[in-house]
Amino acid sequence: MAAPSDPGADIASNAAQPPRRNPGSGFAAHMLPYPDLPPEQRIARLRERIFRAGSSGAALEKILRSLIQSEERVVRLTNLCQARSEINQTIVRLQTPAELFSVVCRIAVEYGGMRMAWIGMRNAETGRIDPVARYGEALEYLDGIAVSATAETPEGCGPTGWAYRTDRYFTVQDYATDPMVAPWRERALRHGLRATGAFPIRRDDAPYAVLTVYSAQPDSFDDEAIDLLREISKDLSFALDAIENARVRRDMVDALRRSERDLREKNEFLDSILQSEPECVLVLDAHRRLLRINEAGLRMLGAHTEEEVAAAGLLSFIQAEYRGAFLDLHRKACGGENGVLEIEVGGKDGTSRWLEIHAACLPHVGNEKPGFLGIARDISETKRSAELIWRQANFDFLTGLPNRYMFRDRLEQEIKISHRMGGLVALLFIDLDRFKEINDTFGHDRGDRLLVEASRRIAACIREADTVARLGGDEFTVILPQLTHPEEAEAVAGNIITRLADPYVLGAESVFVTASVGITYFPTDTQNADALIRNADQAMYVAKRQGRNRLAYFTEALQAEAKTRLHLITDLRGALPGGQLNVFFQPIIDLSSGRICAAEALLRWRHPTHGWISPDRFIPAAEETGLIVDIGDWVFRESARWAKRWHEQGLGSEFCVSVNSSPVQFRDSAHIRTWPKILQEQGLPPRCIAIEITEGLLLDADAAVAESLSWLRDSGIPIALDDFGTGYSSLAYLHKFPLDHLKIDQSFTRNLETEPAARTLSKTIVRMAQELGLRVIAEGVETAAQRTFLENAGCGYAQGYLFSRPVPPEAFETLLHADRSPG
Structure with a gap:
């Protein structure tokens, strides 16, 4: 076994080392015949040829052996150089460590002249170094082999184990004699493995894997071979980093594409929701510029495109009397305050609609100040229905005047105003004299026409701030608020009596109708609406009892009834x-x-x-x-x-x-x-x-x-x-x-x-x-x-x-x- 004193030192070898040369710079691939024979057989053949040629001597045999060894060394180095070149050309196309390891093992065998190569990685559960890639002959050698990553067992003291732990290369020049590989000697020799080298592969500045190669010849790993194999292991480390960086880049690109796709799908989904939403959805920036409006909103505005609305300006669609309120709603919404507003809009198509807008703040619109999000629904039908019901409930169907319900409300409102601001409120009760006779004589149709004309004449006698109402039948009331003197009401009542006494043309007939009017005042006569109505009604009947076609005031006799109420x-x-x-x-x-x-x-x-x-x-x-x-x-x-x-x-x-x-x-x-x-x-x-x-x-x-x-x-x-x-x-x-x-x-x-x-x-x-x-x-x-x-x-x-x-x-x-x- 030979191991360097440091990662850059030469290994010790029992064999004499020839001078180090640059592989391929001065030798042919094979300089002597019989390159495919083992060295001893090759020497014997060469010696036989030399003897036949007449040469002799041990010196010649020694020269032959040296030449063969040099030739084999050149071949090995040439193969390793070619292997490294192949690896470097191949790794640029690989995308995973598994692909890289498999290719390296194959090239080490096919181009590097190795009998077998494998790459092992530490198994975190077992603590062993397990093969993750292998190639070559004698692969059965690896089946069931035990290589440990720790030094506590003999299986961890081989070249692969030491290379992994120490982050240094180790070589064994001959399995037959090196004690370092004793646990695997018999197995290796049986599979024709004579020399091995283990080279650590680093990743992220730490041991990651080990490249172990085997030769069928002893003494196969000289300095040049080791240098080349070390360079290959370094190339592998660089390739792993490059693969990881490429993977990270691919993942980032994939993530970006997924994000873009998800965002696009989400935008398309949101846009489909927006466009299918039956309510108007509109987005404005802080300067009231239109950023978005959906199809429902365009229909409500009678417009065809978003650009058409933006060019005209949203305010141009809003009726003038509601623009100030909308601007206030926009300001509040951009300030974070929700709000609701009913507005009337005029469409480009000439239509008019009522919209109920619910407004909220939309943060950071266009990287600027918060904007305005409005959801508007068309309440035109609701408005029309409510208006119709309200009018039916509060206005007389025949004359269009306020009915008794509206009259009562107006009277109570005027009393409240008088409470706050002072002034007299006069209430007039008007009853057409002998109207029933006319109705029975000329029919209800003509009677209705007379009532309509009478209501028009009464309305012509009063101010805009006054109220005339029809209580039913031939009874009318007039509310005169904010009077200074009672005589003002008397003048109005006199004018009404005069106008109502003018003839009415009903077809070919002219008829005459007079009126009896009762007058009472708030607050001089009473303090509430009910009493005021009773007072005016009683005064009107006094006018009738006094001969009709006249007016009468709430009298002292009627005041007596108030005293009765106190009792x-x-x-x-x-x-x-x-x-x-x-x-x-x-x-x-x-x-x-x-x-x-x-x-x-x-x-x-x-x-x-x-x-x-x-x-x-x-x-x-x-x-x-x-x-x-x-x-x-x-x-x-x-x-x-x-x-x-x-x-x-x-x-x-x-x-x-x-x-x-x-x-x-x-x-x-x-x-x-x-x-x-x-x-x-x-x-x-x-x-x-x-x-x-x-x-x-x-x-x-x-x-x-x-x-x-x-x-x-x-x-x-x-x-x-x-x-x-x-x-x-x-x-x-x-x-x-x-x-x-x-x-x-x-x-x-x-x-x-x-x-x-x-x-x-x-x-x-x-x-x-x-x-x-x-x-x-x-x-x-x-x-x-x-x-x-x-x-x-x-x-x-x-x-x-x-x-x-x-x-x-x-x-x-x-x-x-x-x-x-x-x-």
Whole structure:
């Protein structure tokens, strides 16, 4: 065995070393005959030829041996040089260590003159150096061979083991004599292996593998051969690094391509979603430049291409009155604040649409400041439907004037303004004298034409800030706000009376109609809308009693009624402790079965002196004084007590009692939250008591009211909206507040048989409530025809005198028993 003292030292050899020459620079491949014979046979043949030629002597044989050895050395070095050249030419095309190792082993044998070559790597689990590539003859030598990477066993002390551990090459010039290879001597000689060399292959500045080559001849590894094999191992290390770098580059390129492909696919996917999105999606930068808009957005704007919108500028599509609001929305969104805005846009195709835009911040648009992301949906149909329903609910179908619902809202608004800013509000009630006679004489068509003309004449007498409304039939009202002196209203009323007295041309006929007008003032005559309406109505009847075609004021005699009301309030304070209040129940009927399914609890007052007092008289007084809070609690407890009794009698597990509430009660949310506790104390399920609220509560509802309603409903108590359709903002309530039941106001029901508008509105309300999942109850049903119409319209429930008047609880219990009895 021979090993260098350091990686660059020459190995020691027992054989004499010839002078080192550059392979291939002064020798032919073979200078003597018989190159294919073993050395001894070759010498014998040459000696025989020399003897025949007459030469002799041992000196000649010695010369022959030296020549043969030199020739063999030249051949080996030439082969190794060629092998290295082949390896260097080949490794540039290889992509994996496995391919490289296989090629090196093959070239070492085929070009390097080796009998066999293998490359081994350390097995981390066994600690052995296992072959990972092999080539040549005597491959059976490697089958089952044990080469260890550690020095603790003899199998680890061979050339391969030492080369791996020390990162230095080792050679064995003769297996037959070198003790280093004792564990493998017999096996190697049996397979014709006489010399071996092990050369470490480094990677990342550490041992990685070992190239082990075998020769069939002893003393095959001289300095030049070792240098060449060391260079080959270095070339392998360089090739491994190059392969790894190439792999890293390929992986990076593949990863980049995958990323580009994924990004492209993701963009294509997102773009397909964007283009298939039915809503408008638009992206603007911080300077309001259009960056993207989808196909739905182009359709909404009546444009064909994104470039067309960008060139015109998005603002040019927005109606002028909404541009400021949109700019504000854009500014807030770019600042990180979400927002919603309804705008009207005019398309390039001449269309007009309403859009609801939901805006959010889009960070880092175009590597600049945050931008604007808008999702817009076309709400034109919703707007038109809402506008139609709103107009039908708030405007008179015949004249186009505000109806009684809109009138009431306008009056309350003007009263609020007067509270804040001062000034008089005058209310005029106008009734056409003897209009019924004209209607009966000339027919309803001409009567309607007269009403339309009368409404036009009244409207021509008032200011833009004033309101004229038709309450129904031949009754009109006029609201005159912000007056300085009462005489201003008197002048308007006089002008109206004069204009209405002019002749009306109805076809070939001319007819004359006069008007009676009643006037009252806020705040001099009263402090609330209801009283103001009553005052004006009473004054109008005074004008009629005085001969018609004139005006009358709210008089002192009418003022006496106000004093009576004060006495009423005084007596009301003692009604509850005096046991004068009663709870009556009016059944609610399931129209499909005709059975009683629920009841409404109604408060009644039996005055010890005046008898039964109308709720219309004492409930407003109770609300004004705050007495309604204690009275309302008492009604709630009484209703719950009777409902519990009827449940225990088995009169219906789903039977529900509706209890009216007042806006005054909702001023204290803590008070409202005691109601579920009352039901719990009585052992009554929350679903058995419903709370009826009015639009008056919702009109001025703040966050606390909305929270209280939601809390009640979350507690299991249903919420019903009473007198639906009598307020200005009815439609907004349906999605803004948590509602379960909707009660159609009796003013609709009462006019079902006489007014087409009432029928249309009732059908519309029923359909709308059904779409929203609300239970619809019609109030004030008094005739079979009204019931039939409502049932055909899809209304599920009704109450009214047709079924029963409100009755005491004992009488209602009798009704329930009769309703539940078979047959």
